[in-house]
Amino acid sequence: xxxTRRQLLQSSTALVPAFVFLPTVIRRAVVNSVPESGIGVSxxxxxxxxxxMAGGNDGLNTVIPYTDSRYYDYRPEVTIPQEQVIPLNDExxxxxxxxxFKSLWDEGVxxxxxxxGYPEPxxxxxxxxxxxxTADLEGKLKNGWLGRYLETLNRDEWSTFRGMAVxxxxxxxxxxxxxxxxxxKNVVTYxxxxxxxxxxxxxxxxxxxxxxxxxxxxxKPYATLLDNTMGVAYQSVQALQQADQAYKSAxxxxxxxxxxxxxxxxxxxxxxxxxxxxxxxxxxFDTHADQRAKHSxxxxxxxxxxxxxxxxxxxxxxxxxxxxxxxSEFGRRVxxxxxxxxxxxxxxxxxxxxxxxxxxxxGQRPDLGNLDKDNLRFTTDFRTxxxxxxxxxxxxxxxxxxxxxxxxxxxxxxxx
Amino acid sequence: xxxxxxxDYLIEYQDVDDSELESRLASLELDLxxxxxxxxxxxxxxxxTKRPLQEKMVLFWHGLLTSSxxxxxxxxxxxxxxxxxxxxxxxxxxxxxxAVSRDPAMLMWLDSKSNKKDAPNENFARELMxxxxxxxxxxxxxxxxxxxxxxxxxxxxxxxxxxxxNQHDFGAKHFLGRTGNFDGDDIVDxxxxxxxxxxxxxxxxFEFFAYDDPEPDIVLSLxxxxxxxxxxxxxxxxxxLTSLAFYSPxxxxxxxxxxxxxxxxxxxxxxxxxxGGVLRKLPDDMGQSLFNPPDVSGWAGGPAWINSSNLLQRxxxxxxxxxxxxxxxxxxxxxxxxxxxxTSAEGIVDYFISVLLDGNMPPxxxxxxxxxxxxxxxxxxxxxxxxxxxxxRSLVYLVLASPDYQLA
Numbered sequence: 001x002x003x004t005r006r007q008l009l010q011s012s013t014a015l016v017p018a019f020v021f022l023p024t025v026i027r028r029a030v031v032n033s034v035p036e037s038g039i040g041v042s043x044x045x046x047x048x049x050x051x052x053m054a055g056g057n058d059g060l061n062t063v064i065p066y067t068d069s070r071y072y073d074y075r076p077e078v079t080i081p082q083e084q085v086i087p088l089n090d091e092x093x094x095x096x097x098x099x100x101f102k103s104l105w106d107e108g109v110x111x112x113x114x115x116x117g118y119p120e121p122x123x124x125x126x127x128x129x130x131x132x133x134t135a136d137l138e139g140k141l142k143n144g145w146l147g148r149y150l151e152t153l154n155r156d157e158w159s160t161f162r163g164m165a166v167x168x169x170x171x172x173x174x175x176x177x178x179x180x181x182x183x184x185k186n187v188v189t190y191x192x193x194x195x196x197x198x199x200x201x202x203x204x205x206x207x208x209x210x211x212x213x214x215x216x217x218x219x220k221p222y223a224t225l226l227d228n229t230m231g232v233a234y235q236s237v238q239a240l241q242q243a244d245q246a247y248k249s250a251x252x253x254x255x256x257x258x259x260x261x262x263x264x265x266x267x268x269x270x271x272x273x274x275x276x277x278x279x280x281x282x283x284x285f286d287t288h289a290d291q292r293a294k295h296s297x298x299x300x301x302x303x304x305x306x307x308x309x310x311x312x313x314x315x316x317x318x319x320x321x322x323x324x325x326x327x328s329e330f331g332r333r334v335x336x337x338x339x340x341x342x343x344x345x346x347x348x349x350x351x352x353x354x355x356x357x358x359x360x361x362x363g364q365r366p367d368l369g370n371l372d373k374d375n376l377r378f379t380t381d382f383r384t385x386x387x388x389x390x391x392x393x394x395x396x397x398x399x400x401x402x403x404x405x406x407x408x409x410x411x412x413x414x415x416x
Numbered sequence: 417x418x419x420x421x422x423x424d425y426l427i428e429y430q431d432v433d434d435s436e437l438e439s440r441l442a443s444l445e446l447d448l449x450x451x452x453x454x455x456x457x458x459x460x461x462x463x464x465t466k467r468p469l470q471e472k473m474v475l476f477w478h479g480l481l482t483s484s485x486x487x488x489x490x491x492x493x494x495x496x497x498x499x500x501x502x503x504x505x506x507x508x509x510x511x512x513x514x515a516v517s518r519d520p521a522m523l524m525w526l527d528s529k530s531n532k533k534d535a536p537n538e539n540f541a542r543e544l545m546x547x548x549x550x551x552x553x554x555x556x557x558x559x560x561x562x563x564x565x566x567x568x569x570x571x572x573x574x575x576x577x578x579x580x581x582n583q584h585d586f587g588a589k590h591f592l593g594r595t596g597n598f599d600g601d602d603i604v605d606x607x608x609x610x611x612x613x614x615x616x617x618x619x620x621x622f623e624f625f626a627y628d629d630p631e632p633d634i635v636l637s638l639x640x641x642x643x644x645x646x647x648x649x650x651x652x653x654x655x656x657l658t659s660l661a662f663y664s665p666x667x668x669x670x671x672x673x674x675x676x677x678x679x680x681x682x683x684x685x686x687x688x689x690x691x692g693g694v695l696r697k698l699p700d701d702m703g704q705s706l707f708n709p710p711d712v713s714g715w716a717g718g719p720a721w722i723n724s725s726n727l728l729q730r731x732x733x734x735x736x737x738x739x740x741x742x743x744x745x746x747x748x749x750x751x752x753x754x755x756x757x758x759t760s761a762e763g764i765v766d767y768f769i770s771v772l773l774d775g776n777m778p779p780x781x782x783x784x785x786x787x788x789x790x791x792x793x794x795x796x797x798x799x800x801x802x803x804x805x806x807x808x809r810s811l812v813y814l815v816l817a818s819p820d821y822q823l824a
Contacts (some may be wrong), residue, residue, distance in 0.1 A: 233724035288527035338535035
């Protein structure tokens with residue numbers, strides 16, 4: 001048995017191509033639980049990249065109703081002066097930090113979906129994030145909507161990199177007990193170190209370790225998690241190092257965690273690792289105090305990072321395969337507080353960026369004249385956007401993934 | 417020591433002299449107003465303290481009543497908050513919360529520093545109920561707004577706490593069904609009149625020490641102890657550590673070690689001498705940056721500690737320890753087994769299982785280790801002959817990197 005395992009492991013190492021499959025011995029638990037026949041799989045090589053703006057982005061100061069005097073009356077401490085707004089039309093414009101978004105807008109590859117939210121909004125970061133991540137208002141589902149989507153993919157076409165998240169934590173959107181995905185912070189440190197005195201012995205030692213993980217009694221707490229994660233880690237290290245070495249780009253990414261993270265995702269996409277869903281978070285949007293400078297900085301990081309990413313995909317001729325979607329757990333209170341900031345609010349806009357995106361406005365702008373306790377009333381359910389992404393971009397069944405198909409769709413993606 | 421005496425020793429830590437640790441730290445002259453030296457300072461506390469329970473409680477409080485160096489910035493505030501947790505580690509929870517509501521690091525973290533009566537900042541009031549004492553669903557949005565008014569005027573001047581009477585809202589507040597001219601301390605007292613608050617903290621403590629999702633009876637009993645002992649954390653922790661549940665098989669290796677605990681306990685068990693320089697950043701790489709939590713809810717912990725990135729860094733930590741041959745960070749397994757006069761493959765495997773896994777590794781895993789060691793004896797993996805050094809160090813690596821060692 002021992003020899004069989006080792007042979008399996010060795011043969012699988014030799015076979016590691018750009019498209020990575022795990023050997024059955026380390027993937028037993030995952031493989032056993034992924035459905036025999038995938039549902040709604042469309043082999044379209046399309047990729048969705050989620051950029052989470054964590055903390056609750058102030059939508060009103062992102063897409064600004066700069067000709068509405070109520071905007072200036074409600075929040076004098078945090079408003080953006082009219083002359084600084086980058087106009088998109090006579091009613092709204094971008095925050096001045098979003099110059100790169102304006103150029104994407106002018107190219108027609110940036111969509112703004114306004115008024116995103118859901119009924120009876122939660123003002124808790126964690127509850128609202130859970131709602132967005134699980135697409136479940138009741139709080140009963142624990143797995144992420146994209147984790148559930150990944151479960152539906154055909155196991156024959158499964159690859160380690162179907163999902164990938166940049167950071168040190170698994171984002172709940174992608175969580176599923178049936179699917180383990182690589183979480184990568186930095187490609188340089190994403191490797192297994194050996195004994196520097198005996199470098200040639202590392203491979204045998206690593207094989208011993210894989211055997212240990214495979215042999216652990218599966219009924220013990222966390223045994224399956226540890227075994228699956230070990231398998232994914234081992235396989236993804238090699239694939240990612242290869243992709244990193246092969247990657248060349250003339251695009252200079254901004255030197256920010258978001259910029260570096262998006263570059264890593266671009267390496268994985270252009271290295272054909274088979275990414276269907278990628279995820280990265282930019283935090284810090286919880287601007288309760290001294291909002292102006294912080295928010296301005298964050299939006300600049302956001303726009304510059306995504307702009308570079310899009311240019312890079314274009315240069316690699318992959319821009320038609322990839323869309324970026326942003327989201328944030330809520331917007332902020334229309335009225336500012338006494339700390340020159342804003343407290344937790346409700347509805348806000350989100351963005352789609354990509355060559356296949358129908359640029360312009362989608363959804364409906366919330367009405368500053370019809371507030372709910374100083375908060376905007378949402379106009380577009382976030383599950384409408386999820387339905388659109390699943391059905392029109394990923395070619396999956398929204399009914400299967402969301403358990404519901406009554407949310408309708410928006411014309412966000414070009415059908416050409 | 418019997419287990420009752422051990423529990424006493426752990427809990428009655430005020431009787432334990434820890435001056436050796438203090439002189440060790442003093443000799444390093446760390447600048448505790450800066451992030452990296454502060455992380456080192458705390459990690460060294462965890463490694464070398466003779467009061468491990470007190471230090472474990474500080475970690476518990478840092479995860480629950482969390483704040484971040486990244487928001488407070490350079491200065492003594494995070495160190496002071498850590499010492500506040502140290503001082504109140506097993507004290508009364510209401511007392512601790514009242515102190516925390518005045519703690520500069522917390523006031524900066526939750527934006528209470530310019531909290532004024534005309535426009536109260538809700539951040540602290542919300543998290544006090546949602547994350548610290550009750551959990552969502554046990555209060556209304558109105559309770560959030562009203563209690564935020566009670567904390568108005570809790571502010572900082574030159575990063576020191578002041579109660580600014582001019583910015584405090586002295587009007588009547590309606591909070592959790594009561595009405596009165598409440599201030600922040602009243603809010604804390606009212607919260608602890610709610611049964612759910614005792615259950616909330618009891619569950620958190622049990623989950624920290626034993627296992628997740630405890631049986632309702634256990635939580636109710638602990639909550640009862642908490643209430644009948646004036647919100648005493650010590651009483652709850654004593655009950656946990658002396659409970660049958662804590663010694664049951666269900667509680668055995670039921671938790672993933674947090675990165676800080678993994679690093680500190682490994683160095684502690686193996687008796688490695690270090691000034692913490694090589695260790696400081698390791699918990700960060702494994703997903704637990706001390707003094708810099710990801711958000712106001714601290715670290716999710718549990719299964720969230722294990723993903724491909726964090727696991728790789730855990731394995732690389734095992735490698736760092738197993739291959740420690742430097743003067744500043746040295747571990748020599750050869751010396752250990754020679755002292756014990758152990759030579760057989762089974763003997764050395766069992767020895768390291770006893771040191772690192774309290775003698776308990778599933779037999780099929782142990783068998784893999786024995787085969788591995790025998791294989792190196794008869795069929796060297798690298799070029800040339802396998803040395804004892806290579807053999808023992810790779811065995812120690814495998815034990816430290818094993819799935820069992822990730823659990824506590």
